[in-house]
Amino acid sequence: MMAQPASKTARIGDLYDDTTDFGDFVSTSDEEIDVEEYAEPWGKYDPETQYAYYPISLGEILNERYLIEHKLGAGGFSTVWMAFDLQETKDVAVKVFRKGDFGDIELRIQDEIVRSVQDRSHLVTYTDTFILKGSDGHHGVIVLPLMGPCLDRYTVTNLAINTRMSAAKQLLKALEALHNAGIVHRDLSERNCLWGMAPLHNLSRTAKYELLTRPLKETIQDVGLWKPGELMRPIQVPEALHTEDFYLADFSLAMKVGDPVAQPGDPPLCFCSPERLHGEPPSFACDMWSYMVNFVELYQGGRPFHDGYIGGVLTTITARLGPLPEQRKGSYIYDDCLPGFLVRPESNARYE
Numbered sequence: 604m605m606a607q608p609a610s611k612t613a614r615i616g617d618l619y620d621d622t623t624d625f626g627d628f629v630s631t632s633d634e635e636i637d638v639e640e641y642a643e644p645w646g647k648y649d650p651e652t653q654y655a656y657y658p659i660s661l662g663e664i665l666n667e668r669y670l671i672e673h674k675l676g677a678g679g680f681s682t683v684w685m686a687f688d689l690q691e692t693k694d695v696a697v698k699v700f701r702k703g704d705f706g707d708i709e710l711r712i713q714d715e716i717v718r719s720v721q722d723r724s725h726l727v728t729y730t731d732t733f734i735l736k737g738s739d740g741h742h743g744v745i746v747l748p749l750m751g752p753c754l755d756r757y758t759v760t761n762l763a764i765n766t767r768m769s770a771a772k773q774l775l776k777a778l779e780a781l782h783n784a785g786i787v788h789r790d791l792s793e794r795n796c797l798w799g800m801a802p803l804h805n806l807s808r809t810a811k812y813e814l815l816t817r818p819l820k821e822t823i824q825d826v827g828l829w830k831p832g833e834l835m836r837p838i839q840v841p842e843a844l845h846t847e848d849f850y851l852a853d854f855s856l857a858m859k860v861g862d863p864v865a866q867p868g869d870p871p872l873c874f875c876s877p878e879r880l881h882g883e884p885p886s887f888a889c890d891m892w893s894y895m896v897n898f899v900e901l902y903q904g905g906r907p908f909h910d911g912y913i914g915g916v917l918t919t920i921t922a923r924l925g926p927l928p929e930q931r932k933g934s935y936i937y938d939d940c941l942p943g944f945l946v947r948p949e950s951n952a953r954y955e
Contacts, residue, residue: 626818658832706743
């Protein structure tokens with residue numbers, strides 16, 4: 604991929620009646636706390652760190668095409684922004700990876716998905732890709748269709764059971780399409796299961812903000828940024844904008860079965876299969892375990908397993924499903940707990 608110009612200031616008065624409206628800066632300490640509670644730590648933008656985030660401000664135009672209008676969220680490898688595509692005149696999601704080759708890894712598997720997966724109707728795949736030059740490295744970028752919120756176990760039971768079971772079926776079809784092409788997702792958790800969203804591109808930016816909440820933002824400080832950047836509270840999509848379409852997204856950990864693991868990682872513990880917890884390689888079965896955790900969330904609005912116990916998630920897995928095979932005993936140590944409570948799971952989880 605060839606490096607492209609990083610960004611420029613918005614000058615598009617012919618497209619909007621509100622070219623200067625890009626949200627509000629914090630004005631009180633309470634608002635600062637509100638932003639910093641929901642945003643990624645600004646230390647992750649420090650250019651001295653090995654895998655720094657790329658600083659972005661609302662109103663920038665990336666790659667001479669994508670006008671940044673709001674924040675969608677952030678994850679371990681990237682920040683994600685709501686943008687307006689000036690060429691196609693529609694809203695999109697722009698995923699900007701941390702410094703390094705994180706974007707290259709996902710782009711390779713996305714290319715494989717486009718080549719080999721026959722039915723991509725419920726998979727969120729890229730529509731464009733480019734590179735942003737950073738202070739001393741590059742940041743991969745992929746552009747995706749704009750989707751609605753992720754699966755939320757706290758609100759999903761507000762939906763009709765038919766809608767929830769339709770979502771479960773759509774998610775299963777998406778996973779089947781990946782598996783038929785020999786691809787394991789590896790991170791099939793609620794954060795990567797997305798509802799569709801009604802299009803907003805015919806609305807002014809101010810009208811979008813009225814629906815999605817106005818951006819509340821603050822300038823990133825104290826880390827010696829090489830260009831301006833902002834932290835902000837992400838959008839909140841009202842239920843009225845949800846559609847009944849359901850999608851599987853985020854292929855940053857996905858891989859072909861049998862290939863070496865290019866990007867270490869697992870789903871959150873509550874979605875992680877016993878095989879992965881015991882160090883076995885990713886497999887279709889691991890994805891199916893994660894799928895069934897999502898199925899239970901869709902069906903009853905709660906997770907079947909929890910990790911807030913001594914011994915970790917295996918404690919609730921064995922309490923609900925019975926003991927694990929004897930050969931697994933001693934191959935897993937739960938160390939994500941308070942000091943002084945480091946235990947081998949056989950003192951809590953059961954093995955035959």
